[in-house]
Each structure stands twice: as structure tokens, then as C-alpha cells.
Amino acid sequence: xxxxxxxxxxxxxxxxxxxxxxxxxxxxxxxxxxxxxxxxxxxxxxxxxxxxxxxxxxxxxxxxxxxxxxxxxxxxxxxxxxxxxxxxxxxxxxxxxxxxxxxxxxxxxxxxxxxxxxxxxxxxxxxxxxxxxxxxxxxxxxxxxxxxxxxxxxxxxxxxxxxxxxxxxxxxxxxxxxxxxxxxxxxxxxxxxxxxxxxxxxxxxxxxxxxxxxxxxxxxxxxxxxxxxxxxxxxxxxxxxxxxxxxxxxxxxxxxxxxxxxx
Amino acid sequence: xxxxxxxxxxxxxxxxxxxxxxxxxxxxxxxxxxxxxxxxxxxxxxxxxxxxxxxxxxxxxxxxxxxxxxxxxxxxxxxxxxxxxxxxxxxxxxxxxxxxxxxxxxxxxxxxxxxxxxxxxxxxxxxxxxxxxxxxxxxxxxxxxxxxxxxxxxxxxxxxxxxxxxxxxxxxxxxxxxxxxxxxxxxxxxxxxxxxxxxxxxxxxxxxxxxxxxxxxxxxxxxxxxxxxxxxxxxxxxxxxxxxxxxxxxxxxxxxxxxxxxxxxxxxxxxxxxxxxxxxxxxxxxxxxxxxxxxxxxxxxxxxxxxxxxxxxxxxxxxxxxxxxxxxxxxxxxxxxxxxxxxxxxxxxxxxxxxxxxxxxxxxxxxx
Amino acid sequence: xxxxxxxxxxxxxxxxxxxxxxxxxxxxxxxxxxxxxxxxxxxxxxxxxxxxxxxxxxxxxxxxxxxxxxxxxxxxxxxxxxxxxxxxxxxxxxxxxxxxxxxxxxxxxxxxxxxxxxxxxxxxxxxxxxxxxxxxxxxxxxxxxxxxxxxxxxxxxxxxxxxxxxxxxxxxxxxxxxxxxxxxxxxxxxxxxxxxxxxxxxxxxxxxxxxxxxxxxxxxxxxxxxxxxxxxxxxxxxxxxxxxxxxxxxxxxxxxxxxxxxxxxxxxxxxxxxxxxxxxxxxxx
Numbered sequence: 001x002x003x004x005x006x007x008x009x010x011x012x013x014x015x016x017x018x019x020x021x022x023x024x025x026x027x028x029x030x031x032x033x034x035x036x037x038x039x040x041x042x043x044x045x046x047x048x049x050x051x052x053x054x055x056x057x058x059x060x061x062x063x064x065x066x067x068x069x070x071x072x073x074x075x076x077x078x079x080x081x082x083x084x085x086x087x088x089x090x091x092x093x094x095x096x097x098x099x100x101x102x103x104x105x106x107x108x109x110x111x112x113x114x115x116x117x118x119x120x121x122x123x124x125x126x127x128x129x130x131x132x133x134x135x136x137x138x139x140x141x142x143x144x145x146x147x148x149x150x151x152x153x154x155x156x157x158x159x160x161x162x163x164x165x166x167x168x169x170x171x172x173x174x175x176x177x178x179x180x181x182x183x184x185x186x187x188x189x190x191x192x193x194x195x196x197x198x199x200x201x202x203x204x205x206x207x208x209x210x211x212x213x214x215x216x217x218x219x220x221x222x223x224x225x226x227x228x229x230x231x232x233x234x235x236x237x238x239x240x241x242x243x244x245x246x247x248x249x250x251x252x253x254x255x256x257x258x259x260x261x262x263x
Numbered sequence: 264x265x266x267x268x269x270x271x272x273x274x275x276x277x278x279x280x281x282x283x284x285x286x287x288x289x290x291x292x293x294x295x296x297x298x299x300x301x302x303x304x305x306x307x308x309x310x311x312x313x314x315x316x317x318x319x320x321x322x323x324x325x326x327x328x329x330x331x332x333x334x335x336x337x338x339x340x341x342x343x344x345x346x347x348x349x350x351x352x353x354x355x356x357x358x359x360x361x362x363x364x365x366x367x368x369x370x371x372x373x374x375x376x377x378x379x380x381x382x383x384x385x386x387x388x389x390x391x392x393x394x395x396x397x398x399x400x401x402x403x404x405x406x407x408x409x410x411x412x413x414x415x416x417x418x419x420x421x422x423x424x425x426x427x428x429x430x431x432x433x434x435x436x437x438x439x440x441x442x443x444x445x446x447x448x449x450x451x452x453x454x455x456x457x458x459x460x461x462x463x464x465x466x467x468x469x470x471x472x473x474x475x476x477x478x479x480x481x482x483x484x485x486x487x488x489x490x491x492x493x494x495x496x497x498x499x500x501x502x503x504x505x506x507x508x509x510x511x512x513x514x515x516x517x518x519x520x521x522x523x524x525x526x527x528x529x530x531x532x533x534x535x536x537x538x539x540x541x542x543x544x545x546x547x548x549x550x551x552x553x554x555x556x557x558x559x560x561x562x563x564x565x566x567x568x569x570x571x572x573x574x575x576x577x578x579x580x581x582x583x584x585x586x587x588x589x590x591x592x593x594x595x596x597x598x599x600x601x602x603x604x605x606x607x608x609x610x611x612x613x614x615x616x617x618x619x620x621x622x623x624x625x626x627x628x629x630x631x
Numbered sequence: 632x633x634x635x636x637x638x639x640x641x642x643x644x645x646x647x648x649x650x651x652x653x654x655x656x657x658x659x660x661x662x663x664x665x666x667x668x669x670x671x672x673x674x675x676x677x678x679x680x681x682x683x684x685x686x687x688x689x690x691x692x693x694x695x696x697x698x699x700x701x702x703x704x705x706x707x708x709x710x711x712x713x714x715x716x717x718x719x720x721x722x723x724x725x726x727x728x729x730x731x732x733x734x735x736x737x738x739x740x741x742x743x744x745x746x747x748x749x750x751x752x753x754x755x756x757x758x759x760x761x762x763x764x765x766x767x768x769x770x771x772x773x774x775x776x777x778x779x780x781x782x783x784x785x786x787x788x789x790x791x792x793x794x795x796x797x798x799x800x801x802x803x804x805x806x807x808x809x810x811x812x813x814x815x816x817x818x819x820x821x822x823x824x825x826x827x828x829x830x831x832x833x834x835x836x837x838x839x840x841x842x843x844x845x846x847x848x849x850x851x852x853x854x855x856x857x858x859x860x861x862x863x864x865x866x867x868x869x870x871x872x873x874x875x876x877x878x879x880x881x882x883x884x885x886x887x888x889x890x891x892x893x894x895x896x897x898x899x900x901x902x903x904x905x906x907x908x909x910x911x912x913x914x915x916x
Binding site: 005009012013016017020021022023024025026027029030038039040079082083085086087089090091094097098101102103104105106107108109110111112113115116117119120135136139142144147148150151152154155185186189190192193195196199200216217220221228232233236239240243244247251254255 | 637640641643644647648650651652654655656657658659661662714717718721722724728731732733734735736737738739740741742743744745746747748750751752753754755757759761791795796799800802803804823837838841844845848849852869872873876877882885886889892893896897900
């Protein structure tokens with residue numbers, strides 16, 4: 001490869017990442033702001049972090065949110081992937097039907113989905129809380145997984161699968177040994193996206209959370225009437241730092257195991 | 264190559280999930296997870312409360328109550344009156360108390376969703392200021408207990424207004440001055456903005472007379488150029504950072520604005536102002552009634568009530584609380600509302616009847 | 632005979648279809664029914680058939696709302712594509728380790744509350760924000776630039792919120808481009824750009840279509856971004872639906888607007904699938 005386009009590539013990607021992270025950095029910066037308002041900077045303080053650790057409501061909401069997000073992500077990864085692999089074999093017409101049905105959850109406005117699921121689940125006598133949150137969140141996370149995984153599936157060389165069939169491999173064997181390893185990265189990135197989507201939902205969570213459970217985004221949005229404090233900025237900073245430590249750590253581990261392998 | 268990549272991603276994902284799952288399950292021993300909401304008829308010592316989040320009902324007050332009585336308070340946070348109505352009417356047996364705004368008390372009451380309060384169990388009700396009792400939404404004080412009062416008025420930066428060459432702002436009419444181009448921030452709600460315009464013309468809120476409404480519409484359109492932004496939640500920010508010199512906002516927001524910038528001053532327009540009373544109501548199928556009464560009584564204790572007002576920046580509804588209020592609270596006309604200001608306020612009544620027309624005008628106004 | 636084979640063939644996907652169909656089908660029917668009902672003076676829904684809600688929806692004032700929302704969504708789709716495509720393409724060409732790290736770095740900011748990230752933009756773009764402060768200090772400008780409360784500000788917000796979906800979708804379809812095809816094209820003397828337009832781009836059309844769908848639809852409903860960044864100066868569909876469902880106390884009208892929005896999306900997707908059908912990759916419809 002010649003170096004000029006490569007340099008441009010690196011420049012473009014770096015610029016993109018800088019812009020991507022600047023708003024996030026300002027969120028972090030204002031977690032150290034003395035004033036509770038983002039309209040002015042009045043000086044440096046660590047008080048919001050102190051407040052954060054004494055606030056059991058935020059901690060509680062955070063725990064529920066993470067639990068729901070992780071469960072949602074796992075459930076929608078399984079359902080979405082199953083649907084995507086399933087469509088490999090179906091008739092053309094069926095595939096179109098599925099593609100259509102899959103974008104339905106994105107089409108219905110959140111308020112409408114929230115209110116009608118509230119009435120629906122009440123009629124079914126489902127207890128509101130963890131269960132209803134995961135059910136409703138995976139409803140609009142599954143389409144993301146499905147679309148992402150299906151895009152990758154279309155890239156798989158059909159001849160490999162045919163060859164395996166000719167060699168007498170059973171269906172699940174083909175899926176397990178050929179298809180799944182090939183699409184695994186897509187499933188994982190889609191799951192990470194599902195976590196992000198679930199962690200961000202306010203409207204549906206308001207209706208789906210029971211009387212004893214409030215998720216973090218609902219907590220944040222419901223504060224708007226009396227004012228969102230930088231405590232939330234502090235929490236987000238910690239979440240971000242935490243995930244970066246984990247990512248860095250696993251990079252470090254995989255680097256080490258790579259070195260071992262190469263020896 | 265392929266394999267190591269998958270491995271590394273897997274490692275990352277798994278470790279993230281693991282850490283968060285651990286964080287999530289770490290304290291699951293506590294009895295306030297999401298598992299105990301099915302508990303029905305007051306078997307355990309708890310109440311389920313629903314209203315706006317943050318410190319709308321201050322957490323320190325709730326903790327005090329829990330320590331004193333051993334009753335756990337589950338605080339469900341929502342973002343609007345209508346959310347509360349949907350949730351309460353879908354599952355009335357899951358909620359004990361809610362704090363809703365005046366007009367919603369009226370709606371819930373007419374829908375039969377509220378419990379008539381047993382005054383004999385509310386010994387502290389006598390502390391409540393009679394000024395805030397017996398309003399249209401609950402004439403006989405049967406269903407609601409006033410909790411927080413806020414009014415909307417103008418917060419103004421007089422220096423900046425003068426610097427623009429405009430006359431001092433003393434009433435709504437002054438907002439139409441040409442000098443104030445792009446310098447006004449308003450609450451983002453059709454009924455409230457139409458109300459402002461109607462008042463500036465000397466009419467009443469929620470006017471339905473087509474001639475008067477048409478006049479108000481025209482007048483509203485003339486205001487367009489002066490508005491820099493519509494904002495319901497933090498309008499005071501625009502005055503703090505200087506992009507606006509006057510704003511129409513709720514009293515608790517104005518208090519916060521003045522705390523951040525001493526130059527900002529309240530103006531109570533002579534034409535009249537809207538008032539909101541957020542009130543406690545009880546579900547007609549409340550599962551933990553006795554504990555709920557205990558909570559209501561606690562909230563109405565003078566000292567507690569005073570502390571709540573100080574934290575939330577809402578005017579106190581509690582006459583007995585007055586002696587516990589700090590001096591700067593009592594001396595602040597935005598918090599300790601002067602009688603002549605309260606007398607000059609009125610409620611938005613029968614909102615649902617005018618919103619359709621007002622929303623249409625408001626949308627046309629914005630889409631020009 | 633043939634029919635049973637078909638049924639067998641389709642069997643594996645039926646459970647997911649039922650699951651989604653059930654959970655979304657019920658709300659959809661509810662919304663559709665609601666949009667034909669009336670409300671009383673309290674704002675409660677009453678069982679009384681009416682077409683008034685749709686009359687409201689096609690009112691010229693509200694059609695303008697549809698137009699501005701469509702414009703916002705289409706531009707968001709376009710801009711996320713223009714910015715995101717090179718990101719996805721370059722990322723796909725990184726060595727595998729860096730590639731997975733890059734993908735994770737793209738997704739991570741979105742684990743932070745979108746409300747806070749929107750405030751993050753206000754901190755940057757505001758009158759006394761970081762950018763204005765910096766420019767004033769450097770004496771590049773004398774008066775703070777007025778960057779807030781425009782259509783463009785809203786566009787910045789929606790683009791920022793939705794760009795990862797475009798990137799990941801395109802990334803998934805760029806990921807395994809057949810190298811031999813590209814090399815063959817180079818061998819035949821085609822330039823880089825020509826190869827890109829003739830081979831790479833057509834092969835990634837499904838990714839673009841998928842990404843566009845995942846960006847276009849949500850940007851119709853993101854009401855708080857237009858409230859905060861747009862200063863509420865323009866109304867979009869998400870705002871109307873949200874206002875009518877809550878403070879406006881008119882759920883039937885909100886439902887009618889929802890139906891209108893769904894129809895708008897279906898029309899766009901239909902036209903879209905017609906346009907890209909030449910590529911034989913009609914992903915939807």
C-alpha cells in the first residue's frame with residue numbers, strides 16, 4: 001500500500017474519534033463544575049462524586065438499568081441471530097415478510113408502544129418490573145441485531161455451506177461450526193449496541209417499570225422538573241472510565257495471549 | 264488470525280458483562296429490588312409513591328420517615344402528570360400515593376380514581392394554609408392535600424434590558440418591544456403562552472371566544488422575533504448565560520436563576536399570573552392505606568414541611584411551617600409569595616377543551 | 632406436497648415472527664383503533680367513531696410538521712452516510728485487532744445517557760460555551776457566535792446520536808468484500824475511485840439501506856433533541872406526538888399522528904426499495 005491514502009485514512013479516523021468524544025469530554029468536564037447548571041462554570045469541585053456515592057437511589061437505578069440492559073442484550077442477540085439464520089433457508093416471500101415485520105418495532109412511536117404495552121401487560125397480569133422491562137426493551141433491540149447480523153450473513157460464501165452439506169454435515173453442525181464463528185463479531189457488536197439502546201430508553205421504561213423499580217434514564221429525565229444535577233455527569237464519567245479500564249485490560253490480556261501463541 | 268480476533272472481542276464483551284452483572288447482583292440482598300412489587304395488601308411495611316423525580320420529594324425527608332416509622336417508601340419516578348394518570352388508572356392497586364398538579368386532581372377525581380381522604384387520620388391537615396384549600400379541583404378538600412405551590416412570572420435582567428435601550432419590563436406588554444429581538448425565553452407550552460398573550464390583552468386564561476382568540480393569535484405572531492428559545496425545564500439558564508434578558512418561567516426556576524446571578528429580578532406582571540398547586544392524592548385501591556396516612560401526616564409536620572420548601576424551592580403550603588423557615592426564604596418574594604401576588608393568580612381550568620385550538624395556533628406560530 | 636415443504640422450510644423463523652408480531656401487533660392495532668376515536672372534555676378516550684383526528688393531521692399547518700420532520704430525517708440519513716461510510720470503510724480495512732477496538736470505541740459513547748450527551752453539545756455550542764470562549768480568547772471573534780437553536784443545531788444532534796447505526800451497518804457489509812474482485816479491477820487498469828464506484832459501493836448497498844432505515848426512523852421521533860438544541864423553535868413529529876399524548880391530553884390525535892408517521896416511513900421505504908431494486912438488493916419491502 002502506498003502511504004498517502006493510508007495517512008489520510010488515519011487522519012480521517014482520528015478526526016472522527018475526536019469529534020465523537022468531545023461532547024462526552026464536556027460531560028465529564030462539567031461533572032467537576034461547582035454550579036449545578038450547565039450555563040456557567042463557577043469552579044472546580046469533587047462534591048458531586050461525594051454526593052453520588054451517598055445517593056442510594058442512583059445506585060439502585062443504575063443496578064436495575066445494567067441488569068435490564070445486559071439481559072435485554074443477551075435475549076435480543078439470541079432471538080435476532082436465530083431469526084437472521086432462519087431466514088437463510090426460507091422462501092423469498094417469507095424473507096420479505098420477516099424484513100417487514102422486523103422494522104415494525106422501530107416504526108411505532110415510543111409513547112404509543114409504551115401506553116399500549118402497559119394496557120396489554122396489565123391485561124395479561126404480568127408483574128411490572130424486571131420482566132416487562134426486558135420484554136419491551138428486547139422488542140426494539142431485536143430488529144437491530146437482526147439487521148446487523150443479516151448484513152453479515154449475506155456476505156458469507158454460500159459455496160462453503162453447500163460443500164459442508166455435500167459432506168453430510170447436519171444442519172446444526174453447519175450453523176455451529178461454520179456460520180456462527182463467521183457472524184460472531186457482528187453478533188457481539190450488535191449486542192453492544194443493544195446495551196446502548198436499552199440504557200437510553202426513557203419513554204417505554206416509564207410505563208414498564210413497576211412501582212418499586214426506576215431505571216437510570218427515567219431517573220435522569222424525571223429530574224428535569226427540579227433540575228438535573230452534575231451528579232449524573234459524575235455517574236456517567238465513572239461508567240465511561242470503568243468500561244475503558246475493562247476494554248484496555250482485555251486488550252492487554254489478548255495481546256499477551258497473542259504473544260504466547262506466536263512463541 | 265480470525266480466531267484471535269473473535270477471542271479478544273469475546274473476552275472484552277464477557278468481562279464487561281461479568282463486571283456489570285456483578286455490580287448488578289452485588290446487593291441483591293436488599294429487599295428493594297424489582298422482585299417484591301407483587302406484594303399486595305399491606306402485608307409488609309411499605310408504601311408506593313409516584314411523582315416527579317430528583318428531589319421533588321426530598322430523599323432526606325423520605326429517609327427520615329423510613330427511620331422513624333420503619334415503613335419503606337418506594338418512589339416511582341415519572342416525567343409527566345399524564346404518565347401518572349396512565350399508570351395509576353392501569354394498576355390502581357399498585358400505588359398508594361401520587362403527587363399531581365391541580366388539573367390532574369380534577370380529572371382523576373371525576374374518573375373515580377381517587378380515594379376520599381379520611382381526615383380523622385390526618386391530624387396535621389390543620390397546618391395547611393387555607394389560601395391553598397378548597398380550589399375548583401377539590402372544593403371540599405376531600406381528595407387532595409396541597410404539597411407545592413409554584414406560579415409563573417417573569418425573571419428579568421434589568422441592566423441588560425436597559426443596555427438594549429428598551430424600557431424597563433413591568434408587565435407582559437413590555438415583552439413586545441422591538442429592542443428585545445431574540446432576547447426572550449418562554450416556557451414551551453401552548454396553553455401557557457396563549458395565556459400570556461390573552462392576559463396582555465386584558466382577557467382571561469383559556470378564552471374560547473373566537474374573536475378574542477383570533478386577536479390573541481395575531482398578537483402572538485408579533486412576538487415571534489423576540490423569542491430566542493422555548494424551554495420548559497431550564498429556562499433560567501438562558502438568563503444566566505446572557506442569551507436572554509427576560510424569561511417567563513416557574514417560580515422554582517426563577518429562584519435557581521437568581522441564586523446563580525444576583526442581577527436577575529422577578530417581575531410579577533400586573534395582568535395576572537398562572538398558579539399551580541401540586542397535591543398529594545391517594546389511589547382508590549391503595550394497598551397500604553394506613554402507612555400512606557402516616558406518610559401524609561409526616562409530610563405535613565411543620566418542621567418537615569419547612570425543610571421540603573427550602574430544598575425544592577417551592578412556596579410552602581404549610582402555615583405552621585413558617586416559623587421554621589430561614590430568614591432568606593421568608594424575605595424572598597418568589598418563595599414567600601406576597602398576598603397581593605397570590606390574589607392576582609388563577610388556574611388553568613378545563614385545559615382539554617382549549618388545547619386543540621391553542622395547539623394549532625401554536626404550531627402555526629412556530630412553523631412560520 | 633410442495634406446500635408442506637414450504638411450511639417446513641419456513642418453520643424456524645415462525646416463533647420470532649409470532650413474538651414480534653404479537654408484541655407489536657397489539658400496540659399497532661391499538662394505535663390504529665385509537666386514531667378513530669374521540670375524547671371527552673377531560674381528555675379521556677371515548678368509544679365514538681370520528682375522522683376528525685385525520686382531518687387535523689392533513690391540516691396544512693401540520694403537513695408542514697411532516698415536511699420538516701421528513702427533511703430532518705432524510706438529511707440525518709444522508710449526513711450520517713457521508714460521514715459514516717468512510718469511517719466504516721477505513722475501519723474495515725484496519726488490521727483485525729485495531730478493527731475490533733475501533734468498533735468498541737465507536738459504540739462506547741452511546742452507553743452514556745443521550746440527554747447528557749445533548750447537554751454536552753450545549754456546553755460546546757452555547758453562547759458562553761467552550762467553542763465561543765476559545766474563539767473569543769483567541770481574538771478570532773469579537774461577539775459570541777450564535778450557534779444554538781437552529782435547524783442545523785438539531786441536525787448536528789440527531790446525526791451525532793444516530794451515526795453509530797450507520798457505521799456498524801455499513802461496516803458489516805464492507806467487512807468481507809471480496810479482495811480478488813478489487814484486485815481484478817486494479818489489474819484491468821481501473822483507478823481507485825472507479826473501482827470504488829463500480830465494485831465497492833454497489834456491494835455495500837444493503838449496508839447503506841440497512842443503516843439508512845436505522846437512522847431515518849428514529850430521527851423522526853427524537854423530540855428532546857429538538858427541544859434542547861433547537862430551542863423548540865421548530866416542531867417535529869416526535870414533539871407533536873409526545874405533546875398530544877401528554878400535556879395536550881389528546882391521545883386519539885397522537886395516535887392519528889403516529890399512523891401518519893408510519894405511513895410516511897412506509898412511503899419512503901417503498902420508494903427507496905424501488906430505487907435500489909436495480910441493484911437486486913432490495914433489503915426491505
